[in-house]
Amino acid sequence: MNKSELVEKIAEEADVSRAAASRTLDAAIKVVTEALQAGDQVTLVGFGSFVVAEREARKGRNPATGAEIMIPASRSPKFKAGKALRDAVN
Template sequence: MNKSELIEKIADHAGISRVAAGTALDATLEALKEALKAGEQVTLVGFGSFLVSTREARKGRNPATGQEIMIAASRTPKFKAGKALKDAVN
């Protein structure tokens, strides 16, 4: 499913126009992105949690040359599925 198909499903389930569903989805994703950027955890009960994980700097190896390189520390978003979502999938 891509974004336009998701917008169509939201519009059908909520009984709203596709434009309104698209605006609502964009606003939701933007709020989620801003919260994660601020380091906050976003929990949707019954669906799951979005959180930010920190990766420490570490040594790596360039596969082409075999040369050892330093990989910088970074933050990465993660998703942890909730019980209701796991049960629905299984």
């Protein structure tokens, strides 16, 4: 399912226009993104949690040359599915 299909389903389920559903989805994505940028965790009970994982700097190897390189520290968004979502999928 892509974004336009998701917007269509939201509009259908919530009985709102596609434009309103699209604005709502865009706003939700923006709020989650801003919260993760600030280092917060976003938890939707029954659905899951969006968290930021910290990765420390580490040594790696260039696969083409075999030369050792330093991989810088980074932050990465992660999603942990909640129990209700896991149960619904299984």
